[in-house]
Amino acid sequence: MAKAKEQATDGLPNGDNIKMEGLAPKLMQLAGGIGAVALAVSLGLGFFGGNKSQFMHSYLVAFAWVLSIALGALWWVTLQHLVNAKWSTVVRRVGEVLAATMPVIALLSLPIVIPTLLGDTTLYIWADGHKMHADHLLHKKAPYLNIGFFAVRLVIYFGFWTVLSRFLFAKSLEQDKTGAPEIRAKLQGLCAPSMIFLALTLTFAAIDFLMTLEPTWSSTIFGVYYFAGAVVSFNSFLALSVMWLQKNGRLAKSVTSEHFHDIGKMMFAFTAFWAYIAFSQFMLIWYANIPEETEWYHVRAHGGWGTVTYLMVAVNFVIPFFGLMSRHVKRNRKALGFWAIWILVVHWLDMFWLVKPHMHTEDPPFSLLDVTCTIGLLGLFIAAAAFNSQKVNLVPVKDPRLEKSLAFENF
Amino acid sequence: MSDEHKADEPVSTQTGPLHGILAEYETPTALVNACKRVRDAGFKKWDTYTPFPVHGIDRAMGIQMTSLPWLVLVAALLGLGTAISFQWWTNAVDYKFISSGKPMWSIPANVPIYFELTVLFSAFAALFGMLALNNLPHPSHPLDHKKHFGKVTDDRFFLYIEAEDEKFERDSVQALLEETHPASLEEVPEDHSTPAELPRKFVYALIILGGASLIPFGVFAKMRASKNVEPRIHAIGDMDWQAKFQAQQPNPLFPNGMAMRAPEPGTVAAGEPVDDDHFATGKTEGQFARTFPAAFKIDDAAMARGKQRFEIFCAPCHGQSGAGDGMVAQRASELAQGTWVPPTNLGLEYLQKMPVGQLYDAISNGVRNMPAYGPQISPEDRWAIVLYLRALQKSKGAPVTDLNPTERAALK
Numbered sequence: 102m103a104k105a106k107e108q109a110t111d112g113l114p115n116g117d118n119i120k121m122e123g124l125a126p127k128l129m130q131l132a133g134g135i136g137a138v139a140l141a142v143s144l145g146l147g148f149f150g151g152n153k154s155q156f157m158h159s160y161l162v163a164f165a166w167v168l169s170i171a172l173g174a175l176w177w178v179t180l181q182h183l184v185n186a187k188w189s190t191v192v193r194r195v196g197e198v199l200a201a202t203m204p205v206i207a208l209l210s211l212p213i214v215i216p217t218l219l220g221d222t223t224l225y226i227w228a229d230g231h232k233m234h235a236d237h238l239l240h241k242k243a244p245y246l247n248i249g250f251f252a253v254r255l256v257i258y259f260g261f262w263t264v265l266s267r268f269l270f271a272k273s274l275e276q277d278k279t280g281a282p283e284i285r286a287k288l289q290g291l292c293a294p295s296m297i298f299l300a301l302t303l304t305f306a307a308i309d310f311l312m313t314l315e316p317t318w319s320s321t322i323f324g325v326y327y328f329a330g331a332v333v334s335f336n337s338f339l340a341l342s343v344m345w346l347q348k349n350g351r352l353a354k355s356v357t358s359e360h361f362h363d364i365g366k367m368m369f370a371f372t373a374f375w376a377y378i379a380f381s382q383f384m385l386i387w388y389a390n391i392p393e394e395t396e397w398y399h400v401r402a403h404g405g406w407g408t409v410t411y412l413m414v415a416v417n418f419v420i421p422f423f424g425l426m427s428r429h430v431k432r433n434r435k436a437l438g439f440w441a442i443w444i445l446v447v448h449w450l451d452m453f454w455l456v457k458p459h460m461h462t463e464d465p466p467f468s469l470l471d472v473t474c475t476i477g478l479l480g481l482f483i484a485a486a487a488f489n490s491q492k493v494n495l496v497p498v499k500d501p502r503l504e505k506s507l508a509f510e511n512f
Numbered sequence: 513m514s515d516e517h518k519a520d521e522p523v524s525t526q527t528g529p530l531h532g533i534l535a536e537y538e539t540p541t542a543l544v545n546a547c548k549r550v551r552d553a554g555f556k557k558w559d560t561y562t563p564f565p566v567h568g569i570d571r572a573m574g575i576q577m578t579s580l581p582w583l584v585l586v587a588a589l590l591g592l593g594t595a596i597s598f599q600w601w602t603n604a605v606d607y608k609f610i611s612s613g614k615p616m617w618s619i620p621a622n623v624p625i626y627f628e629l630t631v632l633f634s635a636f637a638a639l640f641g642m643l644a645l646n647n648l649p650h651p652s653h654p655l656d657h658k659k660h661f662g663k664v665t666d667d668r669f670f671l672y673i674e675a676e677d678e679k680f681e682r683d684s685v686q687a688l689l690e691e692t693h694p695a696s697l698e699e700v701p702e703d704h705s706t707p708a709e710l711p712r713k714f715v716y717a718l719i720i721l722g723g724a725s726l727i728p729f730g731v732f733a734k735m736r737a738s739k740n741v742e743p744r745i746h747a748i749g750d751m752d753w754q755a756k757f758q759a760q761q762p763n764p765l766f767p768n769g770m771a772m773r774a775p776e777p778g779t780v781a782a783g784e785p786v787d788d789d790h791f792a793t794g795k796t797e798g799q800f801a802r803t804f805p806a807a808f809k810i811d812d813a814a815m816a817r818g819k820q821r822f823e824i825f826c827a828p829c830h831g832q833s834g835a836g837d838g839m840v841a842q843r844a845s846e847l848a849q850g851t852w853v854p855p856t857n858l859g860l861e862y863l864q865k866m867p868v869g870q871l872y873d874a875i876s877n878g879v880r881n882m883p884a885y886g887p888q889i890s891p892e893d894r895w896a897i898v899l900y901l902r903a904l905q906k907s908k909g910a911p912v913t914d915l916n917p918t919e920r921a922a923l924k
Contacts, residue, residue, distance in 0.1 A: 380623060387620050388612060428581075510567050 112498065115354045115507070119495040121487070124349055136480020143473040144212065151471060157223045158420045158460045158469035160212055161479040165311060166334075167206065169327065170445075171482065172303055172467040174200035175266050176328070179299060183268070183292040184283070188363050190506035191355045191496050195342050197273055199335070205485035207259035209478055210449040214255060218248055224459075227316050238317050238393075246316055254309060260301045265295055270443060270489070273497050280499035303328055311452075314459040315417045318397040322382045328448025329375035334448045336367040337441035342486075344438050351495055357430040359509050365431025372425060376418035401454065405464030409454055416447045430510075449475065528701040531654045532674040533685050535662070535694035540566045544667040546692035547572035550671065553688055557677040561661075561670040583641040584634045591633025595626045623910060652705040660696075672700070782887070794869030796874070801869035808895040818900030821893045825885055826901075834858035834904045853881045858901060859908040872896045 112119055121128075147156025178196045181189045189196075213224060222229045227239070227246035234240045244250075269288065276284045302323025312323045322324075340361060346352050386394045401410050421440055430436040457465055497503065522529055537543040543560060550558055551574040560569060566571055603609075604617035610861040614621060645648065655661050655672065671694075673685055682699075746752045757763045763771035790796050791805040804810060821911065823832065831837040836857040856863070863871075875894045876886035889897070 377627075380620075384623065385621050388614075390612070426585075508567075512565060512570075 117355045118351050121490045125487045125491040129484045132480045133484030136477050139473045140477030154223050155470050159474045160432045162452045162456045163474040165476045166449045167482045169331035170208050170334050170338050173331035182288040185322045187502045187505040188509045190500050190502045197270045198486050201270040201489045202265040202485040203266045258306045276499050282501045311455050326378045328379045330448050333371035337444040340441045362431045362511050366438050369425040372421050400458045400462050530675045531700050531702040535671045536696040537669040538695050544572045555677050557674040561664045573824045578709045581640050586635045587637030588630050588634040591629040595629035652706040654700050794872035800867040802867045818896035822897050822900050829855040864905045868898050
């Protein structure tokens with residue numbers, strides 16, 4: 102506690118409030134409480150109410166969504182170190198806090214991972230080795246798609262993400278205390294190989310959790326597609342987090358319209374990037390017109406899912422693209438906040454669109470479990486972030502780039 | 513003006529009328545403060561020069577938001593519109609050509625073009641619009657002759673008010689700038705040493721290059737409009753003279769030194785007479801045979817072979833059961849293009865009564881819209897298909913008593 106007091110004395114030159122203090126426990130109780138109740142209700146409905154399939158699918162939608170925000174955060178923090186970014190230093194700690202929730206995210210994967218490891222084929226048919234070997238199209242994929250190797254991969258993914266996010270967080274906090282400037286260069290060097298490994302783990306995790314729902318289908322760009330959604334969602338979540346902090350009197354002077362402008366640019370750019378990747382994936386499959394590839398889109402192009410697909414083009418690309426185009430929108434907190442919420446909702450729809458046709462091939466029925474699972478996971482994710490933020494400065498106060506970040510201006 | 517400057521500059525510039533007044537500052541802050549004074553005094557034709565972008569100077573100078581983004585947006589939409597209409601006209605109107613079985617006019621195939629032209633037009637608009645809005649390129653300026661103005665790329669900050677400005681009065685501008693504590697203040701005369709027009713040699717060079725660039729188009733136009741008995745020009749020789757052996761040429765790679773290969777032993781040329789007419793043509797003494805030829809052995813293996821060949825060659829149009837409902841037929845009638853003749857239902861009565869020789873002949877030589885399959889399917893296989901077809905026809909009206917008890921039980 103003595104140390105924490107010391108830190109509190111060396112704040113920012115502009116005298117901003119950069120401590121969560123009472124806010125963190127409140128948020129933990131509120132978000133954690135709601136999240137835990139919603140998750141308990143979901144588990145109850147799912148495993149004891151006889152809706153196991155509905156629960157597993159709804160849970161996977163929510164998990165893929167929350168995981169993408171956390172992975173987006175981890176990627177973003179790694180990127181800021183890698184390119185030695187200066188504009189972002191005042192908001193980097195918020196990203197670090199969000200990324201450092203990785204151990205909790207790993208635990209939250211258990212409701213789908215445990216049944217799968219026990220051989221439950223509700224989500225993944227490859228959990229049953231006999232079915233894989235009996236299937237003419239799948240037996241050659243069995244060496245990759247089997248329970249044992251899946252468990253190994255999960256340990257690698259979550260292990261790496263946890264170690265990287267906690268290490269970047271810890272080193273940044275260490276700099277708060279010691280002010281050692283060499284930490285910057287050290288992290289920059291570390292983030293170069295980490296970025297490569299992060300790209301690989303993210304790609305394979307997206308393939309394992311989402312693409313292998315239909316194991317006969319494959320798309321090599323799938324990981325990039327998930328990544329594009331992760332980045333755009335994280336930037337939206339970051340904008341909303343900082344707005345919420347400012348509303349509660351934190352970071353009020355440090356984070357200006359200039360920083361929101363840059364976060365908005367990332368949201369805008371990655372909205373276009375998402376569409377670029379989504380269309381790249383679609384066009385090649387559409388043009389080649391090979392049955393084993395088109396089956397995935399066939400389900401999503403007909404009936405109720407066809408409507409959702411066309412809706413996705415509009416709500417995930419056309420509308421936010423023009424909505425976020427103007428600099429006035431990006432610099433206006435209310436307008437940017439609106440689009441941030443919009444993007445998070447439509448990105449959730451994107452996850453829904455990836456997962457749900459596996460269960461309901463005809464029409465997209467919403468279920469109560471979709472809502473409770475999402476609230477549950479989001480609540481626990483926020484609670485974990487609040488837990489991380491308890492005693493830390495909300496700005497890396499001794500980062501050598503902080504001065505430039507505070508004075509940052511767009512031209 | 514000091515003597516030092518006199519020595520640097522051409523004499524002519526010293527005597528010309530006043531072009532403007534230049535103030536020099538040592539820090540960006542001093543410049544920004546001076547800008548605010550000049551802005552508030554209401555000047556329009558003035559500018560600042562700095563070695564690096566200075567934060568807040570656009571506000572201090574009272575510069576409005578640039579209209580460039582709107583220009584880029586309009587160009588982007590123009591690019592998109594151009595791409596859509598161009599792709600539509602070339603693919604769906606001017607030169608209709610089906611590729612990969614896609615519709616003449618399909619959006620997904622054209623999206624890359626939409627994307628590229630949108631980006632190209634907006635990039636051009638951004639670059640050339642930026643240049644135009646900044647009055648660039650600007651080949652010469654009177655300030656170029658001020659030697660110490662060169663420090664603008666190093667560590668000095670300048671503010672320049674042009675004499676053309678409506679509010680410009682030599683004494684009041686001098687006084688205003690003096691109040692901003694410049695490091696130096698000097699008058700810049702108009703520049704007469706640089707000609708107002710482009711140098712003659714540039715003009716001549718442009719005319720010659722412009723004229724020369726039209727020559728290829730003239731050549732193309734002449735070539736398209738006239739006939740020529742000369743052999744064509746071989747622009748890409750590698751494609752016109754490929755390294756290969758052609759018929760009747762010697763080829764040292766083969767023992768007999770010929771490029772052509774002798775046919776395999778036993779090869780029969782198309783249309784060559786054969787001994788067994790019944791087997792080869794399906795006819796005996798000019799009439800379609802009503803029996804299978806003796807050389808064709810009827811057994812389960814022949815029936816299985818016939819089924820397999822039928823499903824490869826016949827079923828796509830005639831359907832697995834021969835009812836004329838194959839996938840090709842379904843797709844063609846779905847397209848409803850008017851030129852499609854539906855395949856025959858092979859179970860029709862007249863076909864049931866048709867001699868096997870005639871069925872064999874239809875497969876070999878084709879009938880109506882159906883092409884000849886003789887070149888693709890061997891005679892044995894053709895007879896096997898006829899055999900399987902007979903079985904299919906029989907199964908159409910077969911009484912239940914034809915089935916053995918186990919099969920009947922399965923049906924129940």
